[in-house]
Amino acid sequence: MTISLLLEMASSADPEQIAVVCDDVRMTTGQLSELADGAAGIIASSGAQHVAYVGTGGVLQPLLIFASARAAVPYTPINYRLSAEGIHELIARLPDPLVIVDKQYRAMVGDAFKRVMDADEFVAAARDADPVSEFADPDAVAIVLFTSGTTSRPKAVELTHANLTSYITGTVEFGSAEPGDAALICVPPYHIAGVNAALSNLYAGRKMVYLPVFDAKEWVRLVATERVTTATVVPTMLDRIVAVLEDQPTALPSLQNLAYGGSKVPLPLVRKALAMLPDVGFVNAYGLTETSSTIAVLTPDDHQTAYRADDPEVSKRLGSVGKPVPGIEVEVRDEGGNVVDPGQQGELYVRGEQVSGRYTGIGSVLDEQGWFPTKDLAILDAEGYLFIIGRSDDTIIRGGENIAPAEVEDVLVEHPDVHQVAVVGVEDPQWGQAIVAVVVPQHGRTPDPEQLREYVRKTLRGSRTPDRVVFRDSLPATPTGKILRRSIISDLTEE
Structure with a gap:
């Protein structure tokens, strides 16, 4: 099975179903399919061996996914938040690419590549181009995504049509969405969740509402105005949404499910969100780029059971990622x-x-x-x-003892004065590595470092007590919420 078939099925079942909403654009499945055929014609006639996209997504994301598939050419969305040098380095690793770029990033791409098209011009040309629609080999590479590179040079992960469609068909029932169901998509296009949001929602028959540049207030407004029923966010987004709802309480009666993932979410934030939105089913989704997205899920029922449990063995499952998905x-x-x-x-x-x-x-x-x-x-x-x-790479080795940062972080984040925390190991002449807790205090709080160290010591062995506690206004992180531990260590080393 190929990606192309997913759009073929959706457009054949209901060509008038609204597929994509972004700003002023509203596009049906039939219109998306027709435009993808024209876009595939442009890709095929270019002679390119790969399609790269530098931009914030929206309509361009599903269009380029399906157009590339119908031209039997792999597709790679590039992290537009990188420097010009970083963008060039990634594109240069792709074979003979056609680069599609949003207008605001055109100068960053420059003239280093022989095939570059403005995104708006590409869409306009696709409306008049000779259509192409072919089904690629299911074992051919459909999507190539670069890892975030938080611990090493970004790797180029190859995902085949079979990898991606096996995930979709194994976890989503075709046409299973209720009439009027809508998904709000605000994850970046270059993340695996951004790719599968387009595939899974289209396959389910759910309207996709895109928020290309995340803003918590706009997110809340779109949920209300577009009657959004499901959404996926990363931890930093959830934190900001909760802050907006605390500041400006807003009813979100249409919202049925809210999935979060991409990195670990502090338990106090999960509990606060559950209390604030008691009628919303929360889902914790864990996956990797190399696994074509989600491989384990903590379901809404799992959340409620753990949240209300008196048994500590059950309640601690709120910090789990649930059980493996089918297959x-x-x-x-x-x-x-x-x-x-x-x-x-x-x-x-x-x-x-x-x-x-x-x-x-x-x-x-x-x-x-x-x-x-x-x-x-x-x-x-x-x-x-x-x-x-x-991550195994993040393990701290202090005095010959292996310490997972999460052990200490899970304790510290429960302190009422702590909003966020990252624990890292830095070189130390006596212990090999010293444990440093980098804390972002709750607004208006000024915690005492020794009190925080004592708080940890009461729960964990003394060898796991931070040697130092330092404070920051924020933690460096990727747009999907992964803490950039290398940046923290580098910063601490320079002090």
Whole structure:
């Protein structure tokens, strides 16, 4: 099965269904399909081997996904927040690309590439172009996404048509949306969630409302005016939405489900959101670029059960990412590759048709049995709930003892004076690495460092107590909420 078939099915089932809303643009599935055929014609006639897009998305995201698929050419949305040098470096790694660029980023792309088109001009030309519509080989690469590069040089992840469509068909029922259902999409186009938002909502028959540049007040307004029923946000977005609703209480009666993911969400924020929006079903979705998006989900029922539980073993599942989605197998292994017992920590391995595990220039990193090493440290409890502890690269080794930053962060973030916290290891002549807690205080609070250290010591062993506590106004993070620990360590080292 190919990506092209998803749009073919949607447009054949109901060509008058509103597919995309962005600013003043409203486009039906039939119109999207027709425009994608014309856009595919432009791509095919260019002779390009790849399509790159530099921009904020909106209508361009689903259009380019399906147009590239119908031209049988891979598609890569580029992180437009990078510097001009960073954008050039990523595009240069793509073979003979056609670069589509939003007007505001045209100067950053410059004249370094032989095929560059303004996004508005591309759309206008697609309306009059000779249509092309072909079905690619399901095992051909459909999407290439660059990882965030928070711990190393960004890798180019190759996702085939089969990877992506197996995820969609395994987790979404075709045409399952109710009439009037609408999804608000504000995740960046270059993130795997931004790609699959276009695929899954179209397949379900749900109107897609795009907010290309996130603003919490505008998000709340769109939920109300477009009668949005479902939305996906990253932790920083959820934090800002909650702040807006606290400041200006607004009823959101249409909102049925709110998914969050991309990085770990502090439990106090989750509990506050659950209390503030008691009629909304919250979903914690965990996945990776290499797995074509979500591989585990904490459902709305799981949230409510854990939120209201008296049993600590049940209540702590609010901090889990739930259970694997259909078609996904998971294992937690020790350093020797042995599967550990429930409740024991190790590296998470995943397997399934949606799992790619393949990088341009590197090849597949799947083992002989098809398992992908996520590099995430995890725990599976006895009931099959998955807890993500952090990246193996982030482990702090203090005095020969391995310490996961999340152990300390999960304690500190519960302190009433702490809004956000990141724990990192910095070089230390005595211990090898020292534990430093970087804290963003709650507004108007001035916590005492020693009190915070004592707060940790009461819960964890003394060896896990931060050696230092420093304060910042904010933490450096990617647009999807992943903390840039390398930046924090570099900043601390320069002090």
